[in-house]
Amino acid sequence: MQVILAQPRGFCAGVTRAIDIVERALARHGAPVHVFHEIVHNQWVVDDLRSRGAVFVQALDAVPDHAVVVFSAHGVSRQVMNQAQARGLRTIDATCPLVSKVHQQAQRFVRQGRTLLMIGHAGHEEVVGTMGQVDAPVHLVSSIDDVQALALPVDAALAYVTQTTLSLDDTRAIIGALLARFPDIVGPEVDGICYATQNRQVAVRALAAQVDLVLVVGARNSSNSNRLREVAARAGVPAYLVQDEHEIDPAWLRTAPRVGVTSGASTPELLVQRVVAALGVLHPDPLTPVVQLPGVREDVSFRLPAELALP
Structure with a gap:
């Protein structure tokens, strides 16, 4: 069995920045730091930050007065901004640039x-x-x-x-x-x-042309992950969205000697590697060396908000 990885995949610069913002806010202000909505659409990321003191809320009413609140990478309305200001909340904006x-x-x-x-x-x-x-x-x-x-x-x-x-x-x-x-x-x-959206869709289309099955690692509520699965399916190969290695159906692999793997822009590489390892366990034949396709090398980075920048 051959596993082929798309390039690029996984975290984009906006996601990396948003996660960094929550981590630095926790380090600077201490727990809890409240986050308005999921910082990015990935449950593993959310659970990891929650374990370190982030509190995710769906409404500002759940945030205590004068507390620190981070706006997610998806951005918020002016109404939410005004409500936070009126409440005296200390806001940090992680909206993707x-x-x-x-x-x-x-x-x-x-x-x-x-x-x-x-x-x-x-x-x-x-x-x-x-x-x-x-x-x-x-x-x-x-x-x-x-x-x-x-x-x-x-x-x-x-x-x-x-x-x-x-x-x-x-x-x-x-x-x-x-x-x-x-x-x-x-x-x-x-x-x-968005450069990341386009790059990942171009990459998964190239991947689909070389494999018998595509697995997209990403959350079910991740728009860009769902689009990657749709792009692969439109290219004519079976394609499935899996949140982690536990969601792989062994039946998918019976007629798929070449399996392509990619991931959404909010998916940690750790989950991709877990999926690759699980494929080696689930398939009856040993894996040949994993191949990564050539693709765009992304070197985009975004500056952090001034209040969290390192001295």
Whole structure:
């Protein structure tokens, strides 16, 4: 049996920064440090930080007055920011800088007098946060059907932004439908997409071309991990999302001499290596040496908030 690893995979710079922020906040302020929503969408990461004193909350009402609270990598609405300020909470913003860039784009389009559309998944924390960053109505678009259902004049001055965990491939058809229906619509530059989302989807597509089965290691509530599984499946191979090694079904391996493994942008490499080790145990034949495909080498890094930067 051959195991082939995608490159790149796993943590992106925004996730690394968000986890670093919680760890440094714990070191500087001591436990507990409250975190608004999961810092990133991975239960292993959340449980590890919880064991060290992080307290994850779904509402600011659960945070004591004047306590330290970290906003997750997905970003929050202005309402949440204002509520934290009114409560006297000591806030640390772990919003991914690429998400913050989307917030700025949305605000700029609204200042220009354009009606804003958000391409993304309903209920996702990033979408909720972005839509709450502007003082104007925002129309959520998740599919081509949603485009056709928009009750807006065809000559309306519109603009769109996209959820960062969606790649160019994810949004191409929706953007095409918007452009076809609304001539006066503008959007962000192509180089404004999340590099990590696009790189991982390109990598898993290359991986799927060389294997009989793809395993994506990631949380079920991780948007980018779910998209990776969908990309592999569209490439014509069976593809499964597993949170860890315990979710591998041995039946998947019976007709898969070549197994590809990748992971979402919020998945620790430790979980990938556990999956690889489990494949060696579950398969009746010994593993040949694990191969890592060539791919983009990411060297992106983001600065920490000033209050947590090392002296």
